[in-house]
Amino acid sequence: MSNIPGMIGVPADGDAPLDTHASKPVHLDRKTRAKAAVAGSVGNLIEWYDFYAYAYTALYFASAFFPAGDRTAQLINVAAIYAAGFLIRPLGGWFFGRYADRHGRRAAMIASVILMGAGSLLVGILPTYATIGAAAPALLLVARLMQGFSTGGQYGAAATYLSEIAEPGKRGFYASFQFVTLIGGQLFALLTVFTLQALMTEAEIREWGWRIPFVLGAVLAGGFLLFRDLMHETAEPAGKGEDAGSLKALFKHPRAMFVVMALSAAGAVTLYTFTTYMQKYLVNTAGMTVTDASRTMLVVTFLFLILQPILGRLSDKIGRRTNLLIFSGGMTLFAVPLLGAIGRADTMLSAGMLVFASLAIMSFYTSVSGLFKAELFPASVRALGVGLGHAIASAIFGGTAEWAALTLKQAGHEGAFAWYVSAVCAVAFIVAFRMREPRAHGHLN
Template sequence: MAGTIEPDAVSAPTSKRRSLVASTVGNVLEWYEWSAYAVFAPFIAAVMFSQDDPVSALLSTFAVFAVGFLMRPLGGIVFGRLADRRGRKFVLITTMLMMAGGSFAIGIMPTYESIGALASLLLLLARMVQGFAHGGESATANTYVAEIAPADRRGMWGSIVFVAIFGGSVLAYTVGGAITASISESAVGEWGWRIPFLLGGVAALVVLVLRRGMEESEVFTDDTTPAEESAPAVEVPRSQVVRGILLVIAMTSGITAAHYTWTSYVSTYAIAEQGMAASSAYWMSVIAQALALASLPLWGRFSDRIGRRPVLLAFAVAMIVLQFPLMGLISDKPWTLLVAATLALVVVAMPGALLSSTMSEVFPTRVRTQAIGFAYSISVAVFGGSAPYLNQLLNNLGIGWASSLYIVVLCVATGVAVWLLPETKGIDLAAAGSTPRRVRR
């Protein structure tokens, strides 16, 4: 028996690292394609909606952004169920192709001036497809990386999922900064805004090759192998799964609202509300997100040492204290955006690094992806996807302070949910979701 196990033990670390790279690169691309829409929102608003009211056009652009998020719970449920039945690898390849197809469609679609309101409808449909795929991608990536990670380094490995989120956003803002610095603003408005979406479609071909070489999660295959069907399955009460879903929704509410405010909206706020030059706002956002990205593995590894709950609670307290002063710091001067966004995003990185490990440790293997897909996507759709629209709307109404209050309230909800969740650092994922096996507070 030992002779058959040892070769796998030797080869597993290398193959798992290759699988981690393939998953991460694909995740970066998907988040790049998703974030490019928010980065170029002012330009998309000008060509895809009626310009009789520019403010309404910008709000409509963010409304489409929010609708894409509303498709994520459906994608999380559908693809989550597929991932729990057919495997994580199958879903990660499928969702990547759908996301890339939506990106390419946005890059070539006609404008409002050419076909009228049909252009707005096509944009909406493309974002709905992307949102559907994104819900499945996010749930499956969070599950997959946690399942292939060593138990004592699951926090650090899991942080790579959020590295991809920040990495995709950094890449989108870098492309945005390069385009706005290289060509005139009028050229960006005419055709330059299409470049990032077309690049995303082409890059998908490279990622497809990488993902086809991934290995399936051993936690999944061990749980679904026919040899185990004769053994009695450990059943987790439905009420316990439902409780976990509700707590994950509450836990991620403040995290996702803060994340999308400080990544997808804050540059638009600096440009539209404070008069900052677009290229300056983009580059300040790139630097801030890059710095936050670098902190993610550190937060993940820190949680492997002291636990998930202390780090998550520290985020809630820090964001409650800092949200108002940091948003108030931003003016038309680029350095103000750099300082405010860097501090806010390093704080957001604290729980972001832990989401993959924490959520995976809450749910049992047989329903893990669909439970994460539903809970995470619902929270992101309701509290994250609406954040840019809500921020812009409240600023237009002259009560921008209310958007910061909204984030503070949600961070309180995050803190309460974390307090109710048990510490799960280092548990065996095969026993996840089973209360007696969890590490007690």
């Protein structure tokens, strides 16, 4: 790969050479690769189901952990704990990324799923504020920190694993299944809530039914151990070498870290705006019922999932950079009008079409999210670079998105949030415009 000083996302003066400390590749046949990718994807789905179950049941359990009061105020408290789960993600990204680069992607993925399940179980069995007072939200925070720590590690390990297990020339398609299963986790969480709504009264869900999705998540996390033998390491673990998985080695790639963080910031703020926060936005701003909002998001989330492999495969032809330019440019131009129109939507159909339009633009990023980041780093720091860079940006911009939106709404400046989303995406567009195509110039080649 040629060095062009000053170009974002490729080695230049001050960056590390192409992969002097790379792990030795492990050669697998096509069938084994496919089975391993499926197993890794199942773990990713369970991880994100557990993570999103919190967001989609918040409307029901907010009153269980905080004193009685204004509904928006209770949601702000729940969103603050949700944000705390993001704030610890960089620590999880560092810990599990370092572990994955030294001891293998497989081991890191399994450990993170089990930790997520433990956090989910804790939420499911927690006593309420009426029972133990202030200890209830404190323990809810502990559980959410466990989940956030786990998620910070899962993203980098899964992105690296799926990118490395893929056949050359089909990496966009293979790696898109990270977000297929991430969205699948969201969809499963939504479907679980929808099932509760169909089988139980709202009062029953608020009283105890909201616990079911968390207990289910813990059971699924334990069941994931049945799939672990299908997963094969994509590279021989590098061990505890001086540079393997170290921050010292990672800091030799400052441009790659900057690209990951800038684009992850835009991806995180838009993803959480148009998925987890959108259910609350449809209820609090568009005036929909909780049930109608859940049904709308169930349909558009499924369509969002279908787009991932299509646009991932497209990136194998047009390049990751083109995908990223379409995403960041589209969101810069349309975030404000789309959010405004969704807030004024008066039917489920119109709201659903507008949310899907937003997610269609978003899909140009999510379909290549893990892959282009993995392509920017050598194998010895790949999981660490992807996981830590993504986690920092997600903590700052993703974890606070819902809290910022609700706080601005309460202050009477709800429209300002849309402009904030647009501004973050404008910065990402500049970064994507200046970067070179990672498919052609990245370390995976």
